[in-house]
Amino acid sequence: MPRKNAFYAQSGGVTAVINATACGVIETARQQRTHIGKVYAGRNGIIGALREELIDTSKESTAAIRNLLSTPAGAFGSCRHKLKSLEQNRAEYERLIAVFKAHNIGYFFYNGGGDSADTCLKVAQLSQTLGYPLQAIHIPKTIDNDLPLTDNCPGFGSVAKYVAISTREAAMDVASMCETSTKVFILEVMGRHAGWIAGAAGLAAEREGDAPHLILFPEIAFERKKFMARVQRAVKRHGYCVIVASEGAQYKDGTFLAESGLKDAFGHSQLGGLAPQLAQMIQTELGYKYHWAVADYLQRAARHIASQTDVDQAYALGKAAIEFALQGDNAIMPCIVRGKGKRYTWSIGKAPLDAVANREKMMPRNYITRDGFGITQAARDYFAPLIVGEAYPDYRKGLPQYVRLKNVALPKKLKKRFQL
Amino acid sequence: MPRKNAFYAQSGGVTAVINATACGVIETARQQRTHIGKVYAGRNGIIGALREELIDTSKESTAAIRNLLSTPAGAFGSCRHKLKSLEQNRAEYERLIAVFKAHNIGYFFYNGGGDSADTCLKVAQLSQTLGYPLQAIHIPKTIDNDLPLTDNCPGFGSVAKYVAISTREAAMDVASMCETSTKVFILEVMGRHAGWIAGAAGLAAEREGDAPHLILFPEIAFERKKFMARVQRAVKRHGYCVIVASEGAQYKDGTFLAESGLKDAFGHSQLGGLAPQLAQMIQTELGYKYHWAVADYLQRAARHIASQTDVDQAYALGKAAIEFALQGDNAIMPCIVRGKGKRYTWSIGKAPLDAVANREKMMPRNYITRDGFGITQAARDYFAPLIVGEAYPDYRKGLPQYVRLKNVALPKKLKKRFQL
Numbered sequence: 001m002p003r004k005n006a007f008y009a010q011s012g013g014v015t016a017v018i019n020a021t022a023c024g025v026i027e028t029a030r031q032q033r034t035h036i037g038k039v040y041a042g043r044n045g046i047i048g049a050l051r052e053e054l055i056d057t058s059k060e061s062t063a064a065i066r067n068l069l070s071t072p073a074g075a076f077g078s079c080r081h082k083l084k085s086l087e088q089n090r091a092e093y094e095r096l097i098a099v100f101k102a103h104n105i106g107y108f109f110y111n112g113g114g115d116s117a118d119t120c121l122k123v124a125q126l127s128q129t130l131g132y133p134l135q136a137i138h139i140p141k142t143i144d145n146d147l148p149l150t151d152n153c154p155g156f157g158s159v160a161k162y163v164a165i166s167t168r169e170a171a172m173d174v175a176s177m178c179e180t181s182t183k184v185f186i187l188e189v190m191g192r193h194a195g196w197i198a199g200a201a202g203l204a205a206e207r208e209g210d211a212p213h214l215i216l217f218p219e220i221a222f223e224r225k226k227f228m229a230r231v232q233r234a235v236k237r238h239g240y241c242v243i244v245a246s247e248g249a250q251y252k253d254g255t256f257l258a259e260s261g262l263k264d265a266f267g268h269s270q271l272g273g274l275a276p277q278l279a280q281m282i283q284t285e286l287g288y289k290y291h292w293a294v295a296d297y298l299q300r301a302a303r304h305i306a307s308q309t310d311v312d313q314a315y316a317l318g319k320a321a322i323e324f325a326l327q328g329d330n331a332i333m334p335c336i337v338r339g340k341g342k343r344y345t346w347s348i349g350k351a352p353l354d355a356v357a358n359r360e361k362m363m364p365r366n367y368i369t370r371d372g373f374g375i376t377q378a379a380r381d382y383f384a385p386l387i388v389g390e391a392y393p394d395y396r397k398g399l400p401q402y403v404r405l406k407n408v409a410l411p412k413k414l415k416k417r418f419q420l
Numbered sequence: 421m422p423r424k425n426a427f428y429a430q431s432g433g434v435t436a437v438i439n440a441t442a443c444g445v446i447e448t449a450r451q452q453r454t455h456i457g458k459v460y461a462g463r464n465g466i467i468g469a470l471r472e473e474l475i476d477t478s479k480e481s482t483a484a485i486r487n488l489l490s491t492p493a494g495a496f497g498s499c500r501h502k503l504k505s506l507e508q509n510r511a512e513y514e515r516l517i518a519v520f521k522a523h524n525i526g527y528f529f530y531n532g533g534g535d536s537a538d539t540c541l542k543v544a545q546l547s548q549t550l551g552y553p554l555q556a557i558h559i560p561k562t563i564d565n566d567l568p569l570t571d572n573c574p575g576f577g578s579v580a581k582y583v584a585i586s587t588r589e590a591a592m593d594v595a596s597m598c599e600t601s602t603k604v605f606i607l608e609v610m611g612r613h614a615g616w617i618a619g620a621a622g623l624a625a626e627r628e629g630d631a632p633h634l635i636l637f638p639e640i641a642f643e644r645k646k647f648m649a650r651v652q653r654a655v656k657r658h659g660y661c662v663i664v665a666s667e668g669a670q671y672k673d674g675t676f677l678a679e680s681g682l683k684d685a686f687g688h689s690q691l692g693g694l695a696p697q698l699a700q701m702i703q704t705e706l707g708y709k710y711h712w713a714v715a716d717y718l719q720r721a722a723r724h725i726a727s728q729t730d731v732d733q734a735y736a737l738g739k740a741a742i743e744f745a746l747q748g749d750n751a752i753m754p755c756i757v758r759g760k761g762k763r764y765t766w767s768i769g770k771a772p773l774d775a776v777a778n779r780e781k782m783m784p785r786n787y788i789t790r791d792g793f794g795i796t797q798a799a800r801d802y803f804a805p806l807i808v809g810e811a812y813p814d815y816r817k818g819l820p821q822y823v824r825l826k827n828v829a830l831p832k833k834l835k836k837r838f839q840l
């Protein structure tokens with residue numbers, strides 16, 4: 001069997017551990033040199049394939065690839081370019097196949113969320129239609145934790161850990177001074193449609209009365225009056241109120257509390273600024289002194305406090321992707337399967353891509369308390385193991401040492417340029 | 421010599437390491453039982469003394485006191501209550517002395533910034549006037565790093581580390597996706613009048629072109645046109661632009677870019693929301709897609725990534741305060757003295773309080789590049805050693821284990837209540 005090369009691309013918002021998956025893919029492929037050729041990475045994700053801008057990862061040292069395990073963000077670049085349907089833009093799919101053919105690529109590893117699962121499936125389908133032998137495998141990644149069929153998504157555990165720790169720390173700050181100063185603190189976190197990240201902040205609380213006192217989920221319609229009553233109650237009972245608000249918090253009619261009016265390439269509204277809006281609302285209605293923080297990219301890039309469990313799983317999924325490919329799998333996604341015992345265990349499973357693409361997994365209603373402002377024991381049991389372990393990076397002069405790859409370009413073979 | 425008790429209070433905004441100072445004070449006092457009695461802490465800072473709400477720290481276990489070393493925020497509570505001048509409010513000072521007298525307190529340790537240095541000095545002066553023997557010692561603490569006569573202030577090194585790491589991490593995220601997504605990222609950090617914190621973010625950059633590309637200091641008047649030109653240049657050269665903005669960034673006339681209209685108990689304007697304002701400005705003028713983060717309390721509470729140097733110095737200052745007191749010192753502040761050698765060394769010195777109170781130390785102009793948007797080598801040499809070492813706390817189930825003291829109240833002895 002002639003050895004085929006592999007193409008690997010990172011898609012969508014990057015995470016603290018997506019490079020750990022890249023590390024798993026590349027290290028495992030290197031161990032299987034007799035079966036698989038080189039791993040080419042897309043520069044800036046899938047558009048790297050469309051533009052024939054491929055990175056030859058074989059030019060990177062063993063140490064550099066190993067260091068991907070502890071480096072956040074996307075080492076090869078990522079993008080949010082969504083391939084349209086086959087009918088709407090067959091040319092893009094055909095271009096992908098042409099580039100793959102030119103570089104003898106027989107494996108397509110796409111590392112992303114729901115949108116890229118969909119793209120990956122379409123590429124698998126078209127390669128069959130065109131009679132080009134290609135195995136397309138989607139590797140899950142999203143801090144949003146909203147992919148179906150996997151117990152959790154790499155990237156989420158580390159954000160969850162960061163958010164829970166930050167909530168605990170900031171709440172201690174507020175508690176120290178609430179007698180004469182700030183009474184209300186709001187931390188805005190990511191999560192457009194699903195409240196997984198905001199929910200994980202609930203882990204910060206260990207005893208009755210601990211922060212966060214209120215969590216705002218996108219899944220629960222925001223009711224101003226009810227919310228204000230709860231803020232006031234927390235301040236009266238505990239002296240202060242800590243609120244963790246999902247950026248996707250919305251009114252009953254689906255309007256986000258914090259629409260900025262901008263949309264990204266996928267047509268999603270760009271959110272942000274919910275925290276200052278809530279703070280203003282509380283100030284006007286209750287008169288409390290407030291502070292607010294918006295973690296934004298800090299939360300998903302915080303490799304300095306990544307979850308060891310998350311790093312391990314991210315790596316294992318990259319490794320499994322190569323192994324499944326070499327076993328002949330196509331149009332699948334390796335996934336995390338949670339063991340049934342009381343003690344947390346996990347293993348790698350396999351999900352068919354057509355069951356993954358374009359389906360969002362919301363927080364189950366029984367993970368949210370009846371009043372809509374907190375998490376239940378079921379949610380705690382789900383979240384808790386995902387943040388276990390501190391995967392500290394190496395430091396030099398007080399700063400984490402993150403690797404920068406050489407990212408050497410593979411010479412182009414196609415004459416045609418492709419207009420995106 | 422009859423043993424006198426000590427009073428210790430935390431003042432102003434808390435930090436990741438103010439409890440390390442408390443640990444130094446209490447552990448050292450416990451080792452000197454033959455010379456010093458109990459350490460009483462003010463509940464919620466100095467107002468705890470005024471209200472005669474004293475905490476008996478002798479009720480805490482050795483382990484609990486040791487855990488203060490790795491616990492952020494203010495273990496006994498803090499406040500921003502500023503004592504007015506002796507002429508304006510002599511009653512408050514007299515009340516303090518009355519409480520001290522009632523509880524046989526001969527040592528006053530006040531752990532705070534510039535305002536509390538001033539209060540501490542006045543208490544020292546009044547106790548002399550009233551003939552009440554009291555040694556008043558100020559222990560420096562402020563993330564703002566703006567106290568004179570000490571090389572640096574405990575709390576600052578840890579914020580500096582947090583901000584430099586966060587800048588590096590978020591910048592990697594932006595760089596990964598700038599080809600098709602966010603071009604400008606703004607991180608708003610604390611620092612009302614002095615740009616120390618924003619400046620420390622400059623450590624994130626190691627090579628030419630690294631983020632942060634622009635830093636906004638309160639010391640440099642903001643010029644919109646010049647700023648916009650630099651943002652555009654960074655995006656054109658590097659593909660993206662990371663800006664670290666001090667909350668105290670201001671126009672030439674002294675107006676803050678982000679006045680919220682609120683004032684705190686010291687009459688300082690409450691700031692916040694600069695990042696979204698800058699983002700809007702950039703969007704309107706240059707049309708770049710942006711993201712922004714406001715670290716707020718997260719930065720000063722981030723004990724999970726505290727600087728070991730900072731923790732060591734915070735502890736040493738607490739220890740020195742007790743030692744100086746037992747040597748008979750009064751109206752002084754132990755301070756950090758930087759060694760003259762090339763390799764960083766530090767020791768504890770002693771500064772007279774009247775030279776400390778009410779003086780703010782700004783970033784020297786030669787720490788800021790000529791164009792006003794970056795830091796010089798002199799600044800790097802100053803900042804770099806302060807963030808060295810990672811003083812990780814202990815973790816349980818993925819979360820840092822911070823101590824909660826029992827904070828047992830000392831029975832009151834005075835009949836009179838005091839109206840604040």
